[in-house]
Amino acid sequence: xSDTNTTxxxxxxxxxxxxxxxxxxxxxxxxxxxxxxxxxxxxxxxxLLAIYFIYMxxxxxxxxxxxxVWTTNSLAECREILQGKTGGCFSVLTExxxxxxxxxxxxxxxxxxxxxxxxxxxxxxxxxxxxxxPRKMLxxxxxxxxxxxxxxxxxxxxxxxxxxxxxxxxxxxxxxxEYQSFAMGLIGGIVATLVVWxxxxxxxxxxxxxxALEQVPSRDMGGFMLNFIxxxxxxxxxxxxxxxLALGRQSDMLIIKWICVVFIEFIRGVPLITLLFVANVVxxxxxxxxxxxxxxLRVIIMITMxxxxxxxxxxxxxxxxxxxxQAEAAxxxxxxxxxxxxxxxxxxxxKISIPGIVNVAVGLFKDTVLVSVISMFDLVGMIRGPxxxxxxxxxxxxxxxxxAVLFFFPICYGISQYxxxxxxxxxxxxx
Amino acid sequence: xxxxxxxxxxxxxxxxAGAAAAGTLDDVKARGKLNCGxxxxxxxxxxxxxxxxxxxxxxxxxxxxxxAVLGDPSAVEFVPTTGKTRFTALASGEIDMLARNTxxxxxxxxxxxxxxxxxxxxxxxxxxxxxxxxxxxxxxLDGATVCIQTGTTTELNLADYFRTNNISxxxxxxxxxxxxxxxxxxxxxxxxxxDASGLAATRAAFENPADHVVLPEIISKEPLGPLVRxxxxxxxxxxxxxxxxxxxxxxxxxxxxxIADMAAAAGNNPExxxxxxxxxxxxxxxxxxxxxxxxxxxxxxxxGEIFEKNIGENTPIGLGRGLNAQWTDGGLLYVPPFR
Numbered sequence: 001x002s003d004t005n006t007t008x009x010x011x012x013x014x015x016x017x018x019x020x021x022x023x024x025x026x027x028x029x030x031x032x033x034x035x036x037x038x039x040x041x042x043x044x045x046x047x048l049l050a051i052y053f054i055y056m057x058x059x060x061x062x063x064x065x066x067x068x069v070w071t072t073n074s075l076a077e078c079r080e081i082l083q084g085k086t087g088g089c090f091s092v093l094t095e096x097x098x099x100x101x102x103x104x105x106x107x108x109x110x111x112x113x114x115x116x117x118x119x120x121x122x123x124x125x126x127x128x129x130x131x132x133x134p135r136k137m138l139x140x141x142x143x144x145x146x147x148x149x150x151x152x153x154x155x156x157x158x159x160x161x162x163x164x165x166x167x168x169x170x171x172x173x174x175x176x177x178e179y180q181s182f183a184m185g186l187i188g189g190i191v192a193t194l195v196v197w198x199x200x201x202x203x204x205x206x207x208x209x210x211x212a213l214e215q216v217p218s219r220d221m222g223g224f225m226l227n228f229i230x231x232x233x234x235x236x237x238x239x240x241x242x243x244x245l246a247l248g249r250q251s252d253m254l255i256i257k258w259i260c261v262v263f264i265e266f267i268r269g270v271p272l273i274t275l276l277f278v279a280n281v282v283x284x285x286x287x288x289x290x291x292x293x294x295x296x297l298r299v300i301i302m303i304t305m306x307x308x309x310x311x312x313x314x315x316x317x318x319x320x321x322x323x324x325x326q327a328e329a330a331x332x333x334x335x336x337x338x339x340x341x342x343x344x345x346x347x348x349x350x351k352i353s354i355p356g357i358v359n360v361a362v363g364l365f366k367d368t369v370l371v372s373v374i375s376m377f378d379l380v381g382m383i384r385g386p387x388x389x390x391x392x393x394x395x396x397x398x399x400x401x402x403x404a405v406l407f408f409f410p411i412c413y414g415i416s417q418y419x420x421x422x423x424x425x426x427x428x429x430x431x
Numbered sequence: 432x433x434x435x436x437x438x439x440x441x442x443x444x445x446x447x448a449g450a451a452a453a454g455t456l457d458d459v460k461a462r463g464k465l466n467c468g469x470x471x472x473x474x475x476x477x478x479x480x481x482x483x484x485x486x487x488x489x490x491x492x493x494x495x496x497x498x499a500v501l502g503d504p505s506a507v508e509f510v511p512t513t514g515k516t517r518f519t520a521l522a523s524g525e526i527d528m529l530a531r532n533t534x535x536x537x538x539x540x541x542x543x544x545x546x547x548x549x550x551x552x553x554x555x556x557x558x559x560x561x562x563x564x565x566x567x568x569x570x571x572l573d574g575a576t577v578c579i580q581t582g583t584t585t586e587l588n589l590a591d592y593f594r595t596n597n598i599s600x601x602x603x604x605x606x607x608x609x610x611x612x613x614x615x616x617x618x619x620x621x622x623x624x625x626d627a628s629g630l631a632a633t634r635a636a637f638e639n640p641a642d643h644v645v646l647p648e649i650i651s652k653e654p655l656g657p658l659v660r661x662x663x664x665x666x667x668x669x670x671x672x673x674x675x676x677x678x679x680x681x682x683x684x685x686x687x688x689x690i691a692d693m694a695a696a697a698g699n700n701p702e703x704x705x706x707x708x709x710x711x712x713x714x715x716x717x718x719x720x721x722x723x724x725x726x727x728x729x730x731x732x733x734x735g736e737i738f739e740k741n742i743g744e745n746t747p748i749g750l751g752r753g754l755n756a757q758w759t760d761g762g763l764l765y766v767p768p769f770r
Contacts, residue, residue: 105483397612
């Protein structure tokens with residue numbers, strides 16, 4: 001029996017067979033169609049119905065696009081050219097394109113400024129969004145807010161520079177005092193920043209002409225630019241604020257806890273549009289007549305507060321999902337509260353919260369069109385107000401709203417795709 | 432920047448609190464700009480054109496006032512307001528005057544504490560229906576669905592009219608005139624009701640205007656006019672007489688074409704002389720330059736010229752003068768004498 005296996009076993013193959021294409025009956029487009037579209041009578045009916053509807057939609061919409069008129073100056077001229085044929089009057093987009101992008105009051109010779117700011121945004125956002133990029137790019141991110149402010153609003157470059165200097169000095173003071181205690185560092189940092197900002201007026205006022213671009217007041221912002229400014233600023237401000245609120249809500253310190261709870265519950269209990277009306281209308285009663293507290297700033301504060309409250313609840317969900325052992329383990333390693341949050345708790349909690357945070361961010365970006373009801377001329381405000389009310393374009397709807405869709409969809413879809421990619425990147429637990 | 436804006440705002444606020452007592456006319460002169468509330472967009476009455484310049488019939492009033500006070504028709508900051516924000520904007524002092532096709536009513540004048548300084552357009556609420564509906568009178572509209580703008584007097588008038596005629600209707604609330612058009616054309620409502628001027632403008636933009644009729648009934652009086660806050664009569668006088676100057680100029684035959692000649696020296700007609708400041712001290716009484724009315728008229732022409740340019744029969748909107756003709760032509764425009 002012992003020699004049974006010493007002899008070669010003839011019926012066991014020792015070389016791999018070559019891969020072969022599947023038989024014609026099991027592959028190829030015909031089989032695919034058969035298997036996926038005409039699999040049984042029920043699916044066949046559904047497929048035929050779907051083809052019919054697609055045909056109806058395409059054949060209905062195609063002439064509208066194909067016959068579209070792009071070069072006229074009014075709806076009446078469009079109709080003259082079309083002579084009763086189906087066709088879109090896309091001339092409204094070509095004629096009013098700058099207004100859709102920048103609003104109707106942004107000086108046209110300055111359009112390059114927001115455009116540059118827009119493209120810089122990609123460089124500034126990239127290192128935050130993709131951690132494989134060189135960390136040095138974060139410098140661009142740090143500079144970007146000040147640069148973008150200067151580009152879009154104009155004025156002297158010294159103003160944003162001085163604001164940045166104030167923040168840097170505050171940070172330096174913070175790091176110096178942080179050894180004694182976190183709270184002391186924080187207070188010291190804030191005080192230092194405020195002092196620098198207070199002194200700043202004496203420097204920037206006499207030098208207001210230095211490196212100055214033409215100033216554009218907030219009231220003149222409009223179009224998709226306004227949506228974009230509001231979206232970007234409010235998302236990036238509300239994320240840290242929301243995290244702080246979520247942590248505050250879990251705090252053991254009673255006053256902080258209740259401030260956060262009241263803030264979150266109050267803001268979440270009020271519709272955004274109400275907050276915007278407060279920002280626009282009611283504040284006007286409280287402020288003395290003639291004063292003009294920057295409208296965009298008011299709106300940014302309101303939208304940021306609103307989305308911060310939502311993000312706080314999303315993050316709280318992430319915090320609650322973490323086992324208590326994580327915090328205890330961090331404590332047993334000797335980490336203090338700030339360290340354990342920064343190194344152990346938040347990275348895990350935020351990872352869990354990504355879908356929720358992105359949900360809020362996409363919703364917030366779309367909610368920026370609500371500012372059109374307080375007579376700000378964002379993309380929707382431009383369409384609803386000045387463009388549709390002009391004598392030339394009164395009566396053009398589909399073309400304009402389609403354009404609005406095409407403005408918003410790619411961005412919202414992009415955000416959602418990014419978040420899915422990020423989730424896959426961070427899925428360390430289940431790999 | 433946040434902080435500095437905030438502190439800046441506080442400073443401005445403190446300064447303004449001191450200045451607010453000084454009266455709107457002085458505020459406007461000190462500021463060098465007139466803050467004029469207009470609509471966010473209404474065909475023919477106010478809308479920015481492709482270059483971002485505001486155009487329209489109400490805009491013409493703003494420009495005339497700015498020209499009278501500041502000597503420059505472009506020294507206007509147009510503040511767009513919606514039907515809901517217009518009154519708070521005026522009451523809070525954000526704007527100096529409101530020229531936003533606003534109907535002069537008792538409660539707005541008395542209860543909301545505004546001062547209507549005159550009427551620049553006599554309007555009335557009407558109905559538009561598709562011809563296919565086969566309706567020839569508003570009284571046949573029992574059970575109809577009606578597209579109606581919310582927050583306006585038209586909404587209230589409609590309720591009153593249907594109640595007095597004891598017929599029912601179903602309202603379809605809409606926000607702006609621009610929203611009403613597609614809804615009406617798609618058949619979401621049988622009837623569209625708004626001011627007759629708005630109906631004409633809307634119908635003119637249709638692909639087949641002939642398929643729609645405006646019913647003969649005009650169910651309300653809608654005197655549209657500029658308004659200011661209560662309690663500052665000097666400023667109210669300035670706005671009132673700037674508007675009156677435009678209307679009087681048409682009555683007296685003063686146009687943007689001949690005004691330069693007429694104002695060069697005192698002519699034979701003493702009223703024209705007083706209006707244009709070549710005689711008398713009317714400007715001084717208002718606290719303005721002697722040639723205030725001349726500047727106001729030169730801003731966009733007299734009332735008739737502004738009318739023809741923005742909403743008259745040669746524009747796509749094609750409104751006839753109707754009630755808005757001079758009293759000498761059978762209309763309602765009748766300004767007190769410049770004396």
